Amino acid sequence: MNTSDTSLQQSILVVDDDPNILHLLQTRLSSAGYQVLAATNGEQALERLAEQPVDLVLSDVKMPGMNGPELLQEIKATWPNTQIILLTAYGRIPEAVAMVQQGAADYLTKPFDGRELVEKINALLARQDAPAAPGDCLDLTQVGLITGNSPAMAAVLALVKRVAPSEVTILIEGESGTGKELVAKMLHRLSSRSNGPLVVVDCGTTQASLLESELFGHVKGAFTHAVQEKQGLIQAAQGGTLFLDEIGNISSEMQTRLLRFLQERTVRKLGEIRTSTVDCRVIAATNADLLSMVRQGTFREDLYYRLKVVRLQVPPLRERREDIPLLADYFLQLFCKKSGIKCPSLSASTLRCLTNHSWPGNVRELRHVMEASALLSDRIVLEPEDIQLESEPPTHIIDAPLSLDESERKTIMRALEQMNWVQKDAAELLGISRRAMHYKVRKYGIEIPLRGERFQE
Numbered sequence: 001m002n003t004s005d006t007s008l009q010q011s012i013l014v015v016d017d018d019p020n021i022l023h024l025l026q027t028r029l030s031s032a033g034y035q036v037l038a039a040t041n042g043e044q045a046l047e048r049l050a051e052q053p054v055d056l057v058l059s060d061v062k063m064p065g066m067n068g069p070e071l072l073q074e075i076k077a078t079w080p081n082t083q084i085i086l087l088t089a090y091g092r093i094p095e096a097v098a099m100v101q102q103g104a105a106d107y108l109t110k111p112f113d114g115r116e117l118v119e120k121i122n123a124l125l126a127r128q129d130a131p132a133a134p135g136d137c138l139d140l141t142q143v144g145l146i147t148g149n150s151p152a153m154a155a156v157l158a159l160v161k162r163v164a165p166s167e168v169t170i171l172i173e174g175e176s177g178t179g180k181e182l183v184a185k186m187l188h189r190l191s192s193r194s195n196g197p198l199v200v201v202d203c204g205t206t207q208a209s210l211l212e213s214e215l216f217g218h219v220k221g222a223f224t225h226a227v228q229e230k231q232g233l234i235q236a237a238q239g240g241t242l243f244l245d246e247i248g249n250i251s252s253e254m255q256t257r258l259l260r261f262l263q264e265r266t267v268r269k270l271g272e273i274r275t276s277t278v279d280c281r282v283i284a285a286t287n288a289d290l291l292s293m294v295r296q297g298t299f300r301e302d303l304y305y306r307l308k309v310v311r312l313q314v315p316p317l318r319e320r321r322e323d324i325p326l327l328a329d330y331f332l333q334l335f336c337k338k339s340g341i342k343c344p345s346l347s348a349s350t351l352r353c354l355t356n357h358s359w360p361g362n363v364r365e366l367r368h369v370m371e372a373s374a375l376l377s378d379r380i381v382l383e384p385e386d387i388q389l390e391s392e393p394p395t396h397i398i399d400a401p402l403s404l405d406e407s408e409r410k411t412i413m414r415a416l417e418q419m420n421w422v423q424k425d426a427a428e429l430l431g432i433s434r435r436a437m438h439y440k441v442r443k444y445g446i447e448i449p450l451r452g453e454r455f456q457e
């Protein structure tokens with residue numbers, strides 16, 4: 001902590017070119033017990049910091065002269081332990097999110113709620129004061145996440161390390177079995193909440209009717225089988241991380257309740273009047289295309305944007321084949337050690353065979369294949385015939401390069417399907433004129449189902 005010797009007060013530098021906002025922030029934060037310094041632009045902020053380092057900088061993003069991203073870069077280079085919270089206009093959220101990815105702790109949109117701001121700062125500085133989290137020296141294998149030399153996973157891990165210490169909500173996307181849950185674990189372990197619980201909720205397999213009481217809890221007698229009071233999983237994540245797996249599977253009622261929780265950070269048990277505040281970081285994961293679901297009206301747009309403050313995309317295994325040999329060997333050794341059997345090695349042709357497979361079930365499939373091979377073979381070196389791979393679909397279907405026309409036709413079809421066959425909307429989605437869409441539909445002989453509307457030219 002950077003608190004000066006003469007005072008135990010924590011210090012905050014507020015930076016904004018609007019004198020009214022500056023005054024408001026100074027008053028609010030002083031009355032919350034902080035020592036507050038002020039600057040009206042980025043250059044002045046750096047001068048102030050050179051005179052007196054602070055615990056936290058609260059800065060506007062858009063300012064004349066040095067802008068928010070430049071100021072962030074300067075501060076991170078010279079005072080790496082100083083936390084930065086950004087204030088941004090609603091329309092500039094993408095810029096603020098990019099800054100969080102570059103090391104800012106969090107952001108708030110203007111107009112902001114003063115109470116929420118103070119709570120955010122209190123929580124952030126309280127955690128900064130806490131002893132170093134175990135995640136500080138985390139080695140990936142501690143969460144069981146193995147990667148080889150693939151650039152695709154290196155990029156994911158770099159982003160994980162950058163955003164883990166912040167408080168932002170994260171949406172992890174990726175096909176089933178790619179390791180999204182392990183990524184969530186890593187985010188938790190690398191955060192300042194790593195001493196708190198990581199509560200995993202599988203929204204995909206929990207029965208819709210049960211999910212509400214699982215998440216929010218209930219009082220005794222709230223419904224027929226509520227024989228005793230139960231704490232909800234959200235509350236159980238107090239001080240830690242709530243991981244909502246398969247978020248695309250929740251009902252529209254649950255979407256509304258979750259959105260309310262994300263906005264207000266309070267929960268109310270079923271059958272209870274009182275609400276309680278919960279301080280937890282939320283990470284969600286999905287293997288569905290949430291954006292398409294938003295377009296089809298099956299997933300709330302406002303919830304989608306609340307969840308995907310930062311998006312992390314875990315690539316399928318076929319896009320990071322460099323990782324396959326290391327993962328295969330890791331699973332083989334893990335299983336053999338657990339089962340007390342002598343671990344075989346993999347011949348060069350077996351490795352080639354594993355690397356060329358398309359792995360539709362991703363890392364989970366590779367794990368199962370290696371376990372089965374270790375169990376079923378008693379050889380010292382595993383050859384391709386010892387490995388049971390699902391047969392691949394005929395390669396000419398998946399590998400044949402698409403002609404430009406074919407891929408254009410597929411794109412048009414996908415857009416039309418997504419927009420319920422309304423050509424006007426599909427044209428808008430693809431950023432082409434209605435006339436061009438009409439022409440392409442005719443060119444490719446695409447049949448519009450009767451319920452689809454045809455636009456007037």
Ligand SMILES: Nc1ncnc2c1ncn2[C@@H]1O[C@H](COP(=O)(O)OP(=O)(O)OP(=O)(O)O)[C@@H](O)[C@H]1O
Nearest residue numbers: 144145146175176177178179180181182287363364
């Ligand atoms: N990089 C990895 N290193 C080691 N094990 C991995 C890795 N990625 C995935 N696994 C293993 O593969 C299996 C699936 O991983 P995980 O549950 O994290 O995937 P997921 O993307 O969350 O899947 P789903 O969408 O089906 O929930 C687990 O057994 C996990 O341990």
